[in-house]
Amino acid sequence: MHEPMSSASHQILAKGLPPGTTVRIRNEPKVIRGAVHADDGQYLWCEYFLGDGWLTTExxxxxxxxxxxxxxxxxxxxxxxxxxxxxxVRLVEIARGQADFRAFGEFGEGVAPGDLGRLEYVEYGAPGPRAAVERFAPDAPWLLGTGTDLAPRDFALA
Known part of the structure; x- marks a missing residue:
């Protein structure tokens, strides 16, 4: 079970953070350089490019x-x-699908500012590591992401 997040933070994150927003991850300031907002009809998530990695809110x-x-x-x-x-660790597929997306700001790979369209994804899980692959067009290369869960206490809007 994870820690609850404040109602105000939940509402802000549900709307999405724009590029230029400063966040704190484990008390280290990071500036959002780009954002991808995705919606597959059941789940909504945002991927934020921080220059040296990504933050995801689901x-x-x-x-x-x-x-x-x-x-x-x-x-x-x-x-x-x-x-x-x-x-x-051997991973097990836990989700697969397509989602509508819109990109804002700048990115290091895979998606360009102003892009919108449909992405494909496959999500994997196991005790411990998380992984997902996604691509932003049928002819685009798949990108692999490996993830680590972040406790709400380790995140703040700066």
Whole structure:
């Protein structure tokens, strides 16, 4: 079970944070350089490019789940769609689908500012590591992200 988030923070995160917003992750200030807002009809999430990594907020009813992510091309030698693993742990597919997305700001890879369209994703889980792959167009390369859950106490709007 995770810690509850304040109602005000939940409402702000549910609307999405614009590029230029400063957040604190584990008391370290980070500036959001880009944001991708995605909605698959059941879940709403936002991915925030911080320059040296990503912050993701997932909205599930009254809950906001926070996590930090690192990304790299899914064709990396240490990841296979046939045998998905993260940190040496075998992963199990827990979700697959498509979502409408809109991109704001700047990014290091995979999506351009002003892009909107439909992304594809596959989410994996296991005790411990989290991983997901996504691509922003049918002919775009898959991007692999490995994630770590973030407690609400480790996040603040600066």
């Amino acid at each position: 909205i599930e009813g009254d809950d906001v789940l926070l996590s930090t992510w690192t990304r790299r091309p899914a064709g990396s030698a240490d990841f296979s769609f046939d045998d998905p693993r993260a940190k040496g």
